[in-house]
Amino acid sequence: MRHFEELLQELLQKIVMMGTIAESMIQIAVTGLVKRNQSNAVEVFLKEQEVNRLQVEVDDRAVKLTALQQPVAQDVRFLFMASRIGGELERIADQAINIVQNSKHVLEDPPVRPLVELPIMADVAQKMVRDSLTAMIQRDVNLAATVLEEEKKVDAFRNQIFSRLLEEMKQDPTAIERSLSLILIARNLERIGDHATNVAEEVIYWIQGRDVRHSKGTTKAI
């Protein structure tokens, strides 16, 4: 393999590592919420630092490779993608941190009603992250496209959870604080889905040179 390709491969591995860590952070955060046990929260914070460090490294490598190797065509698209995906993954990690923090308020109160939709929504969001990364590793445009479709599902979940929790708050004012936190967590998960979508869009841009970011006019939650 050419020297330059080896360097690109190394960069790809860094991104994959970042994505794997971010994904595991979602996993830990959501599990902690569902199982009402936040003993692993520290791990999430440590992982976030690792993700931040990796983001800086990915950007540094991308800039240096651009400056030193004069990439063209898919190589230059790859380097831009790498930098942007690094940003998305870093924000996904931030959302995982937010889930942990928002979970605290939920766990302070006793459980009122089992969480049903939230874990499913978390699964979907997490799968979107994983699929977008797999699409990148395997250069699979079709898989990336399915991630774009999944975004609607996540949005639907969020709407469902929002309306249900609103209903609860109206009926039981003492549940407001807890429900508000759950709404925030649903929004965190929805944001994770958005970032995963962005990752998938970057992958499509890299492989096909097609910029699909604003083409479908996808409605994004505010």
Place this chain on the structure above:
Amino acid sequence: MPIVAQNPMARVYSRFMYALCIAFALLIIGVLVLIIGYLVSIGWRSVSVSFFTENPQPYGSGRYPGGMLNGLVGTSVLLAVSGVVGIPIGILAGVYLSEYSANSKLAAPVRFVSDVLAGVPSIVVGILGYELLVVPLGGYNGWAGALALAFIMIPIVTRTTEEMLRLVPKSYREASVALGATKARTILRVVIPAATGGLVTGIMLALARVAGETAPLLFTALGTRLLTVNPNQPFPSLTKQIYNYATGPYKEQKELAWAGILVLISLILVLNVAIRLLSQRRGAR
């Protein structure tokens, strides 16, 4: 600027000059064709097998007029001996001029003398040979003739060698030196092999030049009607034999001289063509 010709005379003038050049070029070729045509028309009748197999026979002998075997053999021996002496000297001097003379005060004089030598009339070389080699040795001999010819060859070989070695790219020398080769090794292993084609051309040129010389042999090898390969005595050569017969009184001998000239010219022509072919091959490489 208009691209239509402003001065129609300019084109006429240009065409005239072109025609003039062509005319004179044809004139040169015409002269050569004339000479060779004349030689062939007169000489071919006398070129026979016996020309190559027999020595000159005296008038009255049964095999009169014989041939010029002695001259052919003599010229070959003279060329061989003069080559053995003149080529190494010429090449070494050429190597000196091309490779070692950069900072030397000796270079300019050597080059100048070499040029002067190349221009010295061959009769002068003959007289020099007579004074230095014939008188001290007590008689005309083949060595003196061969050395006189070598003397003529040396400047030619020297200058062509220098030119040819200079044509070898500097990059070859640098590459060799950068690999840790000494200068002598570089010259022997890279520069001279790279110039071999050119060196051979120079040598052939020098041989062709001296093959046709008569004057330096008049006072040195003198010539003989006999076939001999012993250079200690008067030595035959094709040119001297032609000279003798061409200036002689008998018709048959004059005809034999024409045949000798034709053979000599053919030999030189063949040598020249060979040189051309060699240098072409070198250029194609």
Place this chain on the structure above:
Amino acid sequence: MTPAVMKTIPTAAGAPAAPPPDFDAPDRQGQEEKKPPYIHPELASEQSLLTVENFNLFYGQSQALHAVSLNISAGKVTALIGPSGCGKSTLLRSMNRLNDLIDGVRVTGNMTFKGQPIYDRHTDVIELRKRLGMVFQKSNPFPMSIFENVVYALRIAGERKRRKLEEVAEKSLRSAALWDEVKDRLHTSALRLSGGQQQRLCIARAIAADPEVLLMDEPCSALDPIATAKVEELIHELRGNYTVVIVTHNMQQAARVSDYTAFMYLGRLIEYGPTNTLFVTPHLKETEAYITGRFG
């Protein structure tokens, strides 16, 4: 090859005379060039194989190198860049004393290879050149067979064993990534190879001498992009086993292949540092102006 010891004597004995007056320096070159060069701190941690110290070089009256000091890091690829006439090639050719071939060259200052002086009356120049192989701008295979080209250095060293010659030829051609292309025609003329192959043959020829350093003088300037890419790949592979110093007028090439880059201008070293720093965040504005093409 056994690393022969260069004959050395204490430097004082061979110390060059005091530098001649620098006629053109004070006025014609502005204040900016008189600034001391910026050497990035990363270089301090590198092991220096070849050291240049306050090195000046004169062609007759004109000075081509002005007080150049730099260390070439062992096992790394160092690129010398700068506009034409900046002295980068001159500096490179000073390292194996190839400038000796040019009349009227004078040097002052020190240059050492593994601590031994390069410019010394007692330096064995032949041995020095064996240990600092060179690849030239224009590929210059000798008009001999491919095989004879590669084993040239061994031949002049007196090696006669056929097996040994064949062994080295194969190893060197493999190192130069040329073996597969020429193994069936080793005994045909090297001049029939393509330009890129010829240049890789020259690299193989240099490698066959078993040098420690490869000096490359614009090795790709006469090659097409594909051949250039091959030679650059080769340089990446030589890294570590050899110390490479490459002069190139192609900044992108310096960026692609080198670990360290030295930027020279008007015979002076301006900035010297890790390539990936120098090309992304150069320290001096002169360097930035040159590498971004906003020179002058």
